[in-house]
Amino acid sequence: MPTNPILVVHGGAWAIPDDMVEAHLNGVRNAAAAGWRVLERGGSALDAVEEAVVVMEDDETFDAGRGSFLNRDGKVQLDAFIMDGATLRGGGVGCVERLRNPVRAARKILSDSTHVYFVAEGAERFAAEQGIELCRNEDLIIPREVERLREYQAQAETHASHLFAPEISHDTVGAVALDREGNIAASTSTGGTLNKDPGRLGDSSLIGCGCYADNQSAAASTTGWGEPIMKLVLAKWAADRVAAGNLPAWVAKESMNYLKKRLNGHGGIILLDANGRFGIAHNTPRMAWALHTAEKLEAGTERTN
């Protein structure tokens, strides 16, 4: 029997300032609309999350694709992951510097490779062999981020302890979707953290940490400070609790409590099961999110389920 499709996206969890709220809301609405176009014509959850994430990678508001944070060397290094809940196939890229849309390369890995991960030059070579155009790293860098890094490095001593505070931007993006066939999928994409060491990989592209999908449990995408999230394997932690019979809305909130209590971490999560039950939660002052069903497109920057 056909299922009612649903799509949830997030565009980062942190203290989004008032003057940036509109840009975040527009960004997540546009992403949800793009993913929804796929679902409403009968497309797969996998295609829907890919299209939704591409829109946010292309939007300079977010820490994904062009406009991402710069690493210590002043370069953009991107991570992304995509996972199919029907087959458990996944594709991930890490530390790529010449891909405008890392999620496109991740999808190619999922679909056309026997492997799950490619990193750095190997990922770029794989993408190019699959027909994905490479760009220059400079094409991903915008003046706002050059200035942000310059300011941070100039005041490194005073800022060091605050770099991973909820006030600092964590604009990682992600999407989870359920299609008409009853399959779920998830994807997450990020530029990582400001001034990160070259080669640092965050939670976003790590299976079960920043992203996970299994029709038998749930699809999850996280955002926030990556190191605590990966130590707790948080996306899988949440999916397992849905599989144990808990409602995604409750599990989403619990996962944020767990992140805070266990490691003083902060961030947000979107969670969706194959019955269309979802959860949206964050332990930061704000998180940009949008939800698309046949009835409505809703978006916000705060959510307590």
Ligand code: GLY
């Ligand atoms: N959550 C994104 C990162 O820490 O890389």
